[in-house]
Amino acid sequence: MKARTAGIFAIGLIIRLACVLWAEYQDRTMPVKYTDVDYDVYTDASREILQGNSPFDRTTYRYTPILAYMLLPNVYLHEAWGKLLFVASDMIVGYLLYAILMMRAMPEASAINYTMWWLYHPFSINISTRGNADTVVVLLCLLTIYFLMKKHLVVAAVFYGLAVHFKIYPIVYALSFLVFLDEDYDSSIKPIQTTAGVAAKAWHWLNRTRLAFGLISGGVFVVLTAGFYLIYGYTFVFEAYLYHFTRTDNRHNFSMYFYDLYLRYGTNSGFVVGLVAFLPQFLTLFNISLRCGKDIMHAQFLLTMAFVVFNKVCTAQYFLWYSAYLALVLPTTDLKGWQGAAIIGAWFGGELHWLYWAYELEMMGRNTFFPIWVAGLGFFAVNIGIMALFIQSHHHHPLFARGMIVPLTKG
Template identity: 40%
Template structure:
């Protein structure tokens, strides 16, 4: 943040994100009793502008400080969730540090982007859902409703959360053969947990939306929600659909074509929700990864949506070092190949649309391969209402959690207490 002050004052290229100036201007309008939507390109809930009014009264650095503190909170929630799922303490700390020291979220938050606020709401929802008690469930519903109000994409978690709340109440500790009555009762039927969560979430979302609508009218709905549904970004866009939408922008039926591209996205989201709802952190991560990859608009800041969930998945991955390095290298290389023609198009005026579109297709293929590797090398670890683990299958390769446990024992020689679930009962063993 301090470096950003220096760069903003000495260099032509500014460190602070242009969106941060938009947030600050919108907050200024609020302090003057006006609508935040008087600021052109402010397309967010007015709650964000309300939160940043101290930018006007206190300091222009208040918002950046808030985003950085939210970034730190995300790492803390990562640790709490992994600890709740009986990961080793060392593993939980390491995964939290993977977020804390990740240069991408550090840069995004310090530049003044608000994505860390959404990450706190999403991870807070997951943490409360994994805890025991009605108060935690009620808190999860409020946090979830707030996250959907702030950004649309968490709405994709509604189905897996609903399904998970039914799975938790199943008395069996193993997968049962498909039966219609069981599917109706546990997968789609109502129970107390589902009714409570849905009711609180709907009331909370409705209350927030109604208050904002009463204050700012249809402009609030248009800028906060409708714009993002109908948006077509044809320039700064990783999406493989951008060229098609660009070429058909002025033709009849272009709006319908924009809706058709949602079909593969929705189909994959439904498939993942039903398949992995019993492991909610992985399900939400995979859904977010698919949502961003197949979305008709895809920008760099969207990557933070699933990167904030990735540390929750890492302890259950059985990847070789070669595969892990290949995935990271290809992911960054795919972005680099896209950014080069984007630079020539934006700053040099070179017609590089075909090159840009081809790079987007390659980046899509890389992300599909990464998703395949993550799914095939993922250790399925269902969760239950008390936050316990059941049904952890054993394979030849070790998970990160097991590798760290063995290394800790070898290096320190200390006796560690490990937990293993056998036959639905948690057994404690000293090694």
């Protein structure tokens, strides 16, 4: 690693540590807190564990118990422990992005330039230093890709199973991983004859690599989930997983379904609409996985973005999930400078438009639910346009060919 690369990482770390220190000051001296309210929930859940109780005795704790155990030092050491842990995860994500690009034969100078999209991204800095755990999930997802590229299938599968257990959304990557693990990834798998029957092709599709990855990752998820079920019972299963499928949020958010669900909140029809909202999301994810799975990083960028924009609840922290893949997909696009500027302008313009109406509601007390929904529709359209532009400008090719990583043709 060259001095410039090390310096860029060091500056990214210093910025994050400075934000953690600033949070200590702002939280104690200003009415508006820097720290995310969810961080207080995590800490309270950790305190419940130390008192011999369940982390789910803390209202609104809807995460794996692992998170509460990770943050036990928040209670007996220092309340900033978790933030430092999330900052460490954040920085490791940056290193993995850099390492993945280097594994694709990108020059170091170019690799670190693209990695800066993460290291200096306001979202990644803000979310980790405010005490949100989403960087941990992003880290687990990238560790899965990293170890697949290293051909450490078992390790990759363990990290993927842990990622899905930690937060359910990475389940959307499952089919893309299976599409990816074909004979191009494992060259010892012999191609099947085109004249083979349907049954033979189906059996060939279930190759040993796919079976191993699926069984190991699924096994990790089942063992962890079953273990915590035995300890904490149905409450754990509902709060950590089922709640997110049945959730119909009456609070304003970026989702295009927000206003309809708000008007139907607490009714049977609202519950049904919430379930129906999964259909277009599922069909989009299924199509992307089948068509783009062999180009796994491009596929997972699109899958994450589609999942977020089609979701029935969409908050700002979700944007972090697909921002993590920008460093990996930008090198394979033909986007011009003006197109990049237009994307950034449209995205932030759509978000700021929504935030204006949200401010009017929250701070001024005005009834702006309908304008918020209209702004959400506009933001949805912007995101769909961005996805279409990335698809159109992307160089589509598999990550692996004949068992070897395909080098990037653009750096």
